[in-house]
Amino acid sequence: MPIIMPIYGTRPEAIKMAPIVKALEEDEGLDCVVTVTGQHREMLDQVNDLFGIVPAHDLNIIQPRQTLNGVLTRTIQGLDALFDTVMPDAVVVQGDTTTSTAGALAAFNRGIPVVHVEAGLRSFNLFSPFPEEANRKITSQVASLHLAPTTTSRDNLLREAVPAAAISVTGNTVIDALLEVVEKEVPFSDPVLEELAANDRRLVLVTTHRRENQGDAMRGVGRALARLAGAYPDVDFVLPAHRNPVVREAILPAVEGAANVIVTEPLAYGEFTRLIALSDVVLTDSGGVQEEAPGLGKPVLVMRDNTERPEAVVAGTVKLIGTDEERVVSEVSTLLDDPQAYAAMANAVNPYGDGHAAERTVAAIRQLLGLGDRLPDFSS
Structure with missing residues (x-):
């Protein structure tokens, strides 16, 4: 055999x-x-x-x-x-x-x-x-x-x-895996996330870890996240923090003390999939999330200048925005404030x-x- x-x-x-x-x-x-x-x-x-x-x-x-x-x-x-x-x-x-x-x-x-x-x-x-x-x-x-x-x-x-x-x-095959796991509704190990799942507040999921974004760019992302949290006190921002100390040292100081920024440890895949499903907007520099979130109808703002996954950009469910602090604040704000802009991305076809x-x-x-x-x- x-x-x-x-x-x-x-x-x-x-x-x-x-x-x-x-x-x-x-x-x-x-x-x-x-x-x-x-x-x-x-x-x-x-x-x-x-x-x-x-x-x-x-x-x-x-x-x-x-x-x-x-x-x-x-x-x-x-x-x-x-x-x-x-x-x-x-x-x-x-x-x-x-x-x-x-x-x-x-x-x-x-x-x-x-x-x-x-x-x-x-x-x-x-x-x-x-x-x-x-x-x-x-x-x-x-x-x-x-x-x-x-x-x-x-x-x-x-x-x-x-x-x-x-x-x-x-x-x-990420879509095969996603569709199987999302049906499980895996419980969160963090009780704070279970509380978020039970309320009706909007949620922005943030992930960042890319090597090329580490340093000044990532510090700018931290400042942008802090500004967004202040401007939208009725929105929760969830940041599963990568364990790399370089990442944490760059982004966490800026959001310290922000009540509506929930920093968690990295989530197991089943929990992370459930968090995507609960989210309204995904802000990320990840490659895989660019495929997963569109599969669940979630608009994705990608903090990169290029992507090896252009299909969802063409389809309209993913948008490249780079890491400039002002641009990050502006693009997230648009999706939180403009129902038409949000619907245009959320309803795009997943090509993956x-x-x-x-x-x-x-x-x-x-x-x-x-x-x-x-x-x-x-x-x-």
Whole structure:
């Protein structure tokens, strides 16, 4: 029986790989051998627990204040040793993390076919987002099967001379995961959030962590958030604070003492999904949130100057606003004050998936191995 080895190590990867793992495990003709690196430890484990996934192998590479090069080398070394005992017929890597690139390179160097989930995303700026843009481009060079989430991503790959026969448009598995988890209505571990869920006040969800925003830009975001909290005392602003001390030192001093700014620890995926569903506006610099929030009809203001996910910008549910303090205040204020502007974004079509991306993914993998045919491409 062909062995398929999904390899992942961070929370975003785990979320998007979970529907694929479940679909592979349900396929009686494939042996799914889940391997995790532990690039994110606690957050990774939370997602696996939520979806009932028990990894067969755990490299547990995490170290305090680990560097990108450290993650890369420990992952390649760990996988190379694993391949001496378990030689998969294909590995599956997701997206643009250091784990995914290391997994792709380790497999390629052993002659193992690489399946790249969420292939073809491009910001066209090698240093923004960093290191993700470089990671996904490197992975594209060694992949045998490119699973593009959208036709835009497919077209990016075609322009880079990837053969059309090696590309399948699947939709994004984040929508598969989102639709499953949102039905669970996972309770909040923080009682303050349960209180917010019970009231009828408007809520703005704020997340920020990007490396390129750290420093002055992030301090400006903190000041903007403090100004918004003062201008809208009837609105709650929820900030799940990234554990990186550089992030906390930049943004938290500005909002200290603001009664309607609720700072929490990072939320487990199920809780975070519920918080998105409760939100009225999402202000973020995250990549994945740009896909998740539109799936629940939430306007998204993205604190970046470019995005590798332009589909929702074109659709109108996502808007790039950068990190300028005045611009952040102005754009959030517009959505809170102007019902027409709000409705235009909230009612836009989500171009990222229909909840069946995992099915298309497994069918494409089976075709790669000569075991069947693909399903028709996803089209938004």
